[in-house]
Amino acid sequence: MSNVVLESVSRNFGDFVAVSSLDLRVNEGEFVTLLGPSGCGKTTTLRMVAGLEQNTSGRISIGNEIVSDAARGIFVPSERRRLGMVFQSYAIWPHMTVFENVAYPLRVRRRPNAEIKEAVAKTLHLVEMEGFAQRPAPALSGGQQQRVAIARALVFEPKVLLLDEPLSNLDAKLRLQMGDEFRAIQKRLGMTTLYVTHDQSEAMSLSDRVVVMDRGRIQQIGAPEDIYRFPANRTVAAFFGTPNLLDAQVTACSRIDGQRVRLEVVGRGWSGPCEAANEVRLGQSVTVMVRPEDARIASIDMAADEQGLRWSGRVAHTTFRGATRSVVVETNTGQFNIDASACNKYVIGDDVSVFVPQQAAWAVPAPVANEAEGHVRRGRASAAMPAGAADARSRNTSS
Ligand SMILES: Nc1ncnc2c1ncn2[C@@H]1O[C@H](COP(=O)(O)OP(=O)(O)OP(=O)(O)O)[C@@H](O)[C@H]1O
Ligand SMILES: [Mg+2]
Structure with a gap:
């Protein structure tokens, strides 16, 4: 099992509630996208699943394992969560070749050389970068660097992939192409994927389901077409x-x-x-x-x-x-x-x-009068919800 489950997950920074009582289940093999305006809590949510950020309340499970439970003091560190991650800044290492960049997660896991060679070759083939293995990483275009970052996330065959705006540094055309390619790979490997973007069309075209967030809260969860045609609020x-x-x-x-x-x-x-x-x-x-x-x-x-x-x-x-x-x-x-x-x-x-x-x-x-207000503050969380949104949310999250 490689589903990801968030139950009443919140993250406060001092008085500020960045993520508020989030309930979400990403099913095995599903591609789910967190979508919302800048500052709505997408990255914070992804970082909590990754174990790079600790949730202040609630519980996160990956597969059958509880990886974080604020009430019980459980916190499994990031490196033990077996996740593939790709972030907006590609974070590929400039002093390494393409091969060494992709090999890195396997070296950390102390896999034998022969296995590393085979796995890297296979993964570079998957992202159509097999001809670039010995190239120094900085001598690549943005799109190529992006593929290396994706290859590095895929090389150890993680069951769950987390991606934070992985395509945002690319030009419009490459973005479309890489998005489609990535979705094809994700489907072929059946990876459970949690994806973050603020690009509506990217979310629409890639996802099985979209989670629309605003001011730290889920506004609606649904298939792209339902979200677009039948918004909850x-x-x-x-x-x-x-x-x-x-x-x-x-x-x-x-x-x-x-x-x-x-x-x-x-x-x-x-x-x-x-x-x-x-x-x-x-x-x-x-x-x-x-x-x-x-x-x-x-x-x-x-x-x-x-x-x-x-x-x-x-x-x-x-x-x-x-x-x-x-x-x-x-x-x-x-x-x-x-x-x-x-x-x-x-x-x-x-x-x-x-x-x-x-x-x-x-x-x-x-809309209610205070809908246009700023971010949710602790203790006043419900006031920031537009009328009917709470109903819509519980209806949609339970599906
Ligand atoms: N370490 C921190 N300390 C204080 N506030 C933080 C911290 N990290 C994030 N925040 C705040 O939490 C809110 C949510 O941030 P987050 O990075 O999750 O937004 P986002 O939805 O990913 O936005 P973007 O689309 O701009 O990347 C923001 O208002 C941000 O300023
Ligand atoms: Mg972000």
């Missing part, structure tokens, strides 16, 4: 891209299936249907999220028979982005961001209508 919704977030009040609510309810909502000068995860009381305030790519724009009233939300407005601004064209439409409820096909052209000042199908309008609890 406004914080998670707003973390991805530039969604339209519209204030509204609920006027009707009916269940569609076990997963979703249909709401009728009314906003400032607009009304119509949308969907949500849970039943909502009539009159309650919600935020309706519409992703820019889900809104349609046309010069005439559209799809009168289709269920959805409609606004009329005027084209205020357009930006050509290559694959898409961003259009800002000024409506009576404010500005609406739409990502349209780049083939379509829009003239500023033109009257248009905006349509959003019911399934693409997702309601979450309206």
Whole structure:
């Protein structure tokens, strides 16, 4: 067994709560990503699993072994946790060749030379660096150094891999390529992987599940598509891209299936249907999220028979982005961001209508007043949670 389990894990630095009561299970062979803004506690969480940082409360297990339990004073040091680690700064040794860098974890474990030679060759082949074994480490490009760091983490075939923003120093194209390659290796070897990034698209494309963190707390855990399309709260919704977030009040609510309810909502000068995860009381305030790519724009009233939300407005601004064209439409409820096909052209000042199908309008609890506040402080932890987030969290973490 090589799962990783965190139970009520917290880490305080003096009065400051960097990680607050985190519950997470990474299943065997699973790729789970911690995602969130700078300072939300991702690295601290990973370092606690690695044994580089001690949790102030809670318990961490790897496989069947408890590696840290604050209440019982158990703490297994990092070198005995059998983990592969890759950190943002590659931390490959400049005075060594590629071969010696990759061989290092095996030398520390006092493996025989013949075994080291074979394992290093095999691992360098895996990351397509076999031709570089004798190269001094500094004489490599960033992407190549990154592969050496990954090879060094893989060489002793760890059951669990921890990676902290391993691709962040690479250019966009290499980043995509290395991400895909790494995911293929991870799947082939079936390694349990805990990955840290603040890059949304990286998290989406690599992970089995994504853990969205904010201010030391888990906001939601789920498959990438669920997190993106069905965020549990406004914080998670707003973390991805530039969604339209519209204030509204609920006027009707009916269940569609076990997963979703249909709401009728009314906003400032607009009304119509949308969907949500849970039943909502009539009159309650919600935020309706519409992703820019889900809104349609046309010069005439559209799809009168289709269920959805409609606004009329005027084209205020357009930006050509290559694959898409961003259009800002000024409506009576404010500005609406739409990502349209780049083939379509829009003239500023033109009257248009905006349509959003019911399934693409997702309601979450309206934010509470102090949601925008700074970091969580001890003793006031719950105040920093947006309404409904606690429910969403317990629902999602238990899955
Ligand atoms: N040793 C420390 N002493 C005091 N505060 C710390 C210490 N280490 C981390 N912190 C604080 O804990 C919070 C979480 O830090 P952490 O490094 O885990 O964030 P992160 O999510 O990895 O951010 P980033 O995306 O910028 O790497 C930050 O506010 C940070 O300043
Ligand atoms: Mg970090």
